[in-house]
Amino acid sequence: MTRLATLTQALLDAAKAAGAEQADAMALSGVSQSIDIRAGALEQAERSEATEIGLRVLMGGRQACVSASDTSTATLARLAERAVAMAREAPADPYAGLASPEQIATSWDLAALELVEDAPEPSAADLEAMAREAEAAAMEAAGITQVEASAGYGRREVHMAASNGFSGGYARNSHSVSAVAFTGTGTGMERDYAGEGRIFAADMPAAAGIGALAAERALARAGAVQPKTGTYPVLFDERVASSLIGHLSSAINGAAIARGQSWLLDALGQQVLPAGLSLVEDPLRPRISGSRPFDGEGLPSARRMVVENGILLGWTLDLATGRKLGMASTGNAARGTSAPPTPSSSNIDLTQGQRSRADLIRDMGTGLLITSMIGSTINPNTGDYSRGASGFWVENGEIKYPVNECTIAGNLREMLLRIIPANDARAHLSTRVPSLLIDGMTLAGA
Structure with missing residues (x-):
């Protein structure tokens, strides 16, 4: 060094x-x-x-x-x-x-x-x-x-x-x-x-x-077919569930807030997740790839509560976005060698649920288990959401057959208020988000 x-x-x-x-x-x-x-x-x-x-x-x-x-x-x-x-x-x-x-x-x-x-x-x-x-x-x-x-x-x-x-x-x-x-x-x-x-x-x-x-x-994916079109429960497997929380993190990023381009622009102090769920950032977790002793502007790293009991507590800020919004930096500056700092989060934890992924599959009845996603259309101002997906069709609480070439759609603000977490987040990941069940989404398939 x-x-x-x-x-x-x-x-x-x-x-x-x-x-x-x-x-x-x-x-x-x-x-x-x-x-x-x-x-x-x-x-x-x-x-x-x-x-x-x-x-x-x-x-x-x-x-x-x-x-x-x-x-x-x-x-x-x-x-x-x-x-x-x-x-x-x-x-x-x-x-x-x-x-x-x-x-x-x-x-x-x-x-x-x-x-x-x-x-x-x-x-x-x-x-x-x-x-x-x-x-x-x-x-x-x-x-x-x-x-x-x-x-x-x-x-x-x-x-x-x-x-x-x-x-x-x-x-x-x-x-x-x-x-x-x-x-x-x-x-x-x-x-x-x-x-x-x-x-x-x-x-x-x-x-x-x-x-x-x-x-x-x-x-397990052999013989995949298109699922039925309609409105069904959707379970985001742990491998892809973090993308939903990633959209939340992007929406509360100070750069988006300062530009006035966020579907959570008016959500400070409001409920953005179900009661009982919290979102914590801790860049000081040991042996984790996203950990760091200080941020990209030399401010000390510290654990912070982003969402508590479903309520959004603050934006993700560096010095410049904090000054523009009249707030203190949250110590979230990230930077490379060729550009000024920008806000970025690391080591995010979503509260885990009490039930297993298998329990959620059993309880969802008939719907879609998503294991992979492609492409995305996210309206940054409204939160309207549309993504290509593939995974498995579930009937009567049991996985029946693989599916592909379908699209799921909804609105992120409404979707996040209805998430039901499993208890299967992997401990070693920087972003720890379990499988997430949403009770009803629009599904376009066959």
Whole structure:
């Protein structure tokens, strides 16, 4: 991390020398490696290592961002000069600016977050062995015609510094294995997948189990047909249920609120989820990919209640959107090297229910269990919702047959007020949302 800290300080020094009034800098360094197996053959082996730097300068309410992958002293000076020249010509933004010194994070416990493991990087041979293990397990299932399997590893380090005195950095690594299995041929071909990712290799499930699950899911989709058109209960499987909460998160994002383009624009302090359900953001959960000690503007990370007992408590804000709305930042700034911060949430938890997914299937009677979705038409101002879906038809509380090529429609504000959660959210995910049942949605099929 020392090298990245040195780079960010050098960028700040160059910005000051070029005449910047305020500045913040970011330096990223990462390595990633992936192996892809297809039809029994090594299809692709990739490895990349890169360092990237970014600088934002502020001049009297005007800002500009520049980035580069060259870290030479001459490049740093040119970047700073270019950024200052750009900022002088940029439109004025009265809300742009760094955090005040009393707002910034001054201490954090990286060890408690467990974002990196003390272990050597897996070799390409290790990754290939895992990918082949997943592929072999999927191909063992009768009826599977082809498998695409992948294994990957990544490690990324980031350091940020600003002229307000903030300086801090952290690293994270990741392991992943996935498989896509195919069954049938031609227009009767079906596919499904399984995948897992963890920070610690020891937490990863066996690659063979991932491959076997992909095959099981693909075979269950064989012979899919269009479901009936009508209004039916719809159960969003845990694999896709988080998308509903994602639409809620987007609607309460400070950028959307500040633009006046959100179907929840007037919902602060109102009920947006059923009574008894809450939505919590906690970026300090250990061993979770979305965790971080501070946000993209150097503000400390903290647990916050977004929705409590169904009532929306606040927007998701960075400094600029907070200033525009007359509110304090919620510590949710995210940024890259080439653009200013924007609000973004991480590590979202929805209250789990008391019943299992199987219980909800039993209780829904006749309707649709959705396991995958494609495309989307979401009206950002009204919340009108339409998406392509596939999954399984349920009759009398039992799964009967696979279905595809259908569309579900409704209004998000009304849909979210009627969700019934199961208790099957996976603990290791950054966004933990269980399967969700909605008692009635418009279904367009055959």
